[in-house]
Amino acid sequence: MKRTSFETMNCSVAQCLEVVGEWWSLLILRDVFMGVRRFDDLQARLGISRNVLTQRLRHLVDSGVLERVPYQQNPPRYEYRLTEKGIDLWHVVTAMRQWGDKWAAPDGPPVEIAHKECGHRADIVSTCSECGEPVSARDVRAVTGPGAVAGSPLPVR
Amino acid sequence: MKRTSFETMNCSVAQCLEVVGEWWSLLILRDVFMGVRRFDDLQARLGISRNVLTQRLRHLVDSGVLERVPYQQNPPRYEYRLTEKGIDLWHVVTAMRQWGDKWAAPDGPPVEIAHKECGHRADIVSTCSECGEPVSARDVRAVTGPGAVAGSPLPVR
Numbered sequence: 001m002k003r004t005s006f007e008t009m010n011c012s013v014a015q016c017l018e019v020v021g022e023w024w025s026l027l028i029l030r031d032v033f034m035g036v037r038r039f040d041d042l043q044a045r046l047g048i049s050r051n052v053l054t055q056r057l058r059h060l061v062d063s064g065v066l067e068r069v070p071y072q073q074n075p076p077r078y079e080y081r082l083t084e085k086g087i088d089l090w091h092v093v094t095a096m097r098q099w100g101d102k103w104a105a106p107d108g109p110p111v112e113i114a115h116k117e118c119g120h121r122a123d124i125v126s127t128c129s130e131c132g133e134p135v136s137a138r139d140v141r142a143v144t145g146p147g148a149v150a151g152s153p154l155p156v157r
Numbered sequence: 158m159k160r161t162s163f164e165t166m167n168c169s170v171a172q173c174l175e176v177v178g179e180w181w182s183l184l185i186l187r188d189v190f191m192g193v194r195r196f197d198d199l200q201a202r203l204g205i206s207r208n209v210l211t212q213r214l215r216h217l218v219d220s221g222v223l224e225r226v227p228y229q230q231n232p233p234r235y236e237y238r239l240t241e242k243g244i245d246l247w248h249v250v251t252a253m254r255q256w257g258d259k260w261a262a263p264d265g266p267p268v269e270i271a272h273k274e275c276g277h278r279a280d281i282v283s284t285c286s287e288c289g290e291p292v293s294a295r296d297v298r299a300v301t302g303p304g305a306v307a308g309s310p311l312p313v314r
Binding site: 003004006010011012013014015016017018019021022023024026027030031033034035036041045047048082085087088089090091092093094095096097098099100101102103104105107108109110111112113114115116117118120121122123124125126127128129130131133135136137138139140141142143144145146147148149152153154155156 | 160161163167168169170171172173174175176178179180181183184187188190191192193202204205239242244245246247248249250251252253254255256257258259260261262264265266267268269270271272273274275277278279280281282283284285286287288290292293294295296297298299300301302303304305306309310311312313
């Protein structure tokens with residue numbers, strides 16, 4: 001089934017989903033963030049079909065979030081590394097992980113993160129770039145931005 | 158096509174994707190966050206088929222992130238409201254929006270957020286809960302958490 005593309009939507013959420021919104025893609029990226037970089041390792045860890053994994057990796061490479069880099073010449077073997085554009089998706093994976101930890105991990109988080117600089121196990125707190133205070137949904141309102149055009153999905157209140 | 162369920166994976170990212178990972182679900186939530194709450198309004202704004210919208214809304218209600226609330230008695234009409242569990246998904250939608258703003262919005266962000274308390278248009282900055290410093294992927298390492306079990310997808314380095 002060919003699904004609707006979000007590519008032409010003038011919405012940054014849709015643009016992100018166009019890159020990572022396919023089933024499996026964010027779990028592949030989760031594993032790459034955790035140090036799994038090779039096709040066979042990803043395939044074994046995820047229990048995904050080789051065919052689907054090939055498709056997803058190709059799309060992630062074509063979208064510029066992973067790059068395919070040779071790690072061995074003879075025979076040629078490749079691994080997948082995050083680009084800067086890919087590394088920035090850490091915030092998406094992290095937001096999902098923390099949501100799952102809060103709402104769907106009754107025995108506690110399976111994975112946590114340690115902040116290298118301060119040395120502590122830490123949660124990520126969303127804060128305001130202007131005043132530094134913690135921010136959640138009720139603390140903000142969506143407003144029309146400079147990139148809005150006719151037909152952009154904008155706030156209605 | 159029946160797709161693989163992530164429900165039994167002991168991974169919080171997978172648990173989040175099980176709730177919101179279907180194509181369209183996060184765009185539906187984006188619109189609910191922007192104040193669109195009624196079926197016909199969602200359908201018109203998203204240009205989605207009524208059948209798919211019905212399925213996605215049902216799954217979001219069954220998962221406890223939206224609730225279906227009557228807003229009119231005669232004839233009965235319902236709207237969809239975010240629960241606390243749903244409101245927490247704002248961090249996921251926001252992380253996606255900011256990634257799209259940075260990497261896929263050459264004319265600038267279509268939508269921005271204003272922080273009500275300080276009054277400024279703001280970005281969300283991910284910070285460490287322990288030391289308060291800004292954090293991104295390179296500043297952390299993933300570590301095994303208390304909820305890990307045999308077979309959990311854990312960090313490999």
